[in-house]
Amino acid sequence: MLLTSLDNPPLRRSVTKHGFAKVGRRLAPAAGTLALALALAIPPALAPIAFSPAALAQQNAPRRSPTTIRDTEIENLLRDYMRPIWRAAGLTQQNLRVVIISDPSFNAFVMDGKRIFVNTGALASSETPNEIIGVLAHETGHIAGGHLARMRLELENAQTMAIIGTLLAAGGVAAGAASGGNMGGAAAALAGPQEIARRSVLAYARAQEQAADRSAVTYLNATKQSPVGMVRTFERMQNDQMFISQRVDPYVLSHPMARERVAALEDLVAKSPYKNVKDSPELQARHDMMRAKLVGFSQPPDAVARRYPPSNTSRPARYARAISAYRYGAVPDAIRQIDALIAEQPNNPYFYELKGQALLEASRAREAIPPLRRAVQLSNGAPLIRTLLGQALVAANDKASLDEAVRELTFGVQREPDSAAGWRFLAQAYGQKGDLPNADLASAQSTLLTGDIRLARELAARARQAFPYGSPGWLKADDIVNLKPPPKQIRRQTP
Template sequence: MLPTRLDNPQGLPARVARKALRLAAHIGAFAAALALVVQPAAAQQKRPNIIRDVEIETLLRDYMRPIWAAAGLGQQNIRVVLIADPSFNAFVMDGKRIFVNTGALMQSETPNEIIGVLAHETGHIAGGHLARMRQQMESAQTIAIAAMLLAIGGVAATAGSNNVGGNPAGLIAGPQEMIRRSLLAYQRGEEQSADRAAVSYLTATKQSPRGMVKTFERFQNDQIFISQRVDPYVLSHPMARERIAALEDLAAKSPYLNVKDPPALQARHDMMRAKLVGFTERGDTIARRYPLSDNSLPARYARAISTYRFGNVQEGVRQIDALIAEQPGNPYFYELKGQALLEAGRARDATAPLRKASELTGGNPLIRTMLGQSLVESGDKASTDEAIRELNFGLQRDSSSSSSWRYLATAYGQKGDIPNADLASAQSAFYGGDYKLARELAGRARQKFPLGSPGWLKADDIVNFKPPNMPVRSQ
């Protein structure tokens, strides 16, 4: 156990003793810094903007279902989580979720490209790389502590020497740098292992590894201007040229190298990209990418989204109706129409297309949640029970939506059910991160529920919740 203060029995110079004290006191901070070194850049963001979309999530599950089966993870409840970020990146943080940036989806021209990336992340999960990295981190922290203490001891033994000069930093920097390089070398090995696993999954599912090669060629182009200055031993991923060489060797041996994505899957991929462009890019960017001369379905999809987003709701809905007329069985066109009307303050008009979208998707929880929202905002008290039912259905499958709890609170309020309105408001505050307000509202709700009832127990859990101590690290 480290002391909270450093005695100075050897009579170290005061300046040296103070530096040694600071180094010993910040061993924990150094260990945390090691963790930051090996995490992907996107994983270090303080508050990643997670987005939900039924069409995209369904498509990504369809992409990944064969890969997960080939990896022996078919029975696992793995989710693909979308991060609103324009960079091309994907990463895993646990064994249950693969995070993928919207930038990766928009930049990937074929399904095979994004399938290869997600197969690589699946390789991390199937290979147990995260658990092994934690073990490596624990070992590195132990070595770091020992190295620091030895360095401090070296300062004490040679305090009067001109070789030290009262500065222990040189003695400590060497071991720390070796530890850091060792961890990064370990992770580079795991990345290469995940690459090999990804190719094996693609082969098992009779898909081409060509998309993976194209992705790493993109990475190589990003690195081409800095590769001469980069020390490969301080990178957490292998240099792109090395990965491309290894992948090309594996790809050349695949009997499915020249297999193309099915046309129907490519069409869905193109629609996904158009949707993301329509919702995330500026109007002039969308117009350049999908000009009026482009009459394809993805182009009209992107333009319809752009039209309603930038204020012309009536014309946007007209364009969406034209899409529905062309594909009356496409649930996502009805969902888009309902969303456009709802965001324009026309909740009553949004209800019918959202009901149709729910019907066509077999009652997707996200669409049913939006339907519940439209019923609440319509102000029709005759629909209150339906709104509560729809919102509860969605929350049973994803309880972390603060806005859904807020709409549910409003629905209970419209019905005059004050205890459940207070409880839903408490849960909205809780999932929004306002723990103080959540406890206050839950305490009020708890007083109105019978002792030991389900509502009382849920309120009591919030009242007694202790927020985790999560200090913010400056970047």
């Protein structure tokens, strides 16, 4: 499992060594549900509109690129949440996936037709599965409705309208200047067309948000789930907006105000025959474990203790405390707590995974191998867990285990080809075996994923010389050697 955080030193240390898996790539800045990847095409004032109303007051603040996290337990749960929704939306053939962003704010968005992005803050703060399912169903509505492609067209039309209006206004300004006209009014005339275009795009975005809300309720009804969770989510957002709503012009937002959404959703909920349907106890239990895991990995011990005090003896509370204990160096205590969890649920693969990870990060790789093997078995060979097992086998520095390490890591990178860490550990396994060509090739793959194209080419060139001409290894190395880097993009600076 892997969780990354740019703000938490222990978590950052686990990223560079083991465990809660290394996240491969950075994403384009996440603006809002309809921020798209079109920031360069949007006037600066349009871009940073977030899903969460709390972000409205900071919409002009600098944004850093978000970091994704990987975790088998959480990803499997989100897939189970969304599979019926995607079927109801007619999207089962599109290979959709939910990507988790390490960010404490409540946010979810789409940037293409294949991925829904959701912040850890949204997952951790949703008290029931139904609440987060409603949020993700809303994002599914954007994809099913083709909103991204339509927004691109709307932006192009708005740009054209703004340009024409600016040219016409400029002509009037020139005439006014020649006759000694007021220059303040001239500046306003030039700004007018752009403001009209901006508000036109935002109005269109708000209409898409309302359409996605309606689609989400349709999908929930089709899957016999309650839309009440969506109302609860927007009610919390409405409470947040109470402090800023008096200072915000609703016509310069990309989303309707929460109070409007709550009112519209309440009408739809009242008509739903499934409004009183509750999440199953099994699904709620998994949801509670997910929230506990996120808190345990992302919060310091004192925050974990406040959220899950020792007096709370529930399984999620003990899960969070065990994670926190291992992350902050109390490994013996963490192992004791994890073993108690295993005794209660001996077929839970994620408890064995956590135990193996804790031992591995404590430099006890040999002890980590048995629980990780059990985790692989119980998880039906989950790629991320097999990669973690391969890492432990490499770290054990036992020549008898190297063939198994190569096998596990090869499986992992075949299923997760964007895992730079997986390729790096595979390179180490081949290096310990003395197979230098394959070690160089795996290193080239890892380096390529981290963005160092020059070094990747050098490693691939060295590997290519050692492989027989035309062999699979030679062809893979040749592909990297001849790879052309993408053209540099010019970022538009916000004034």
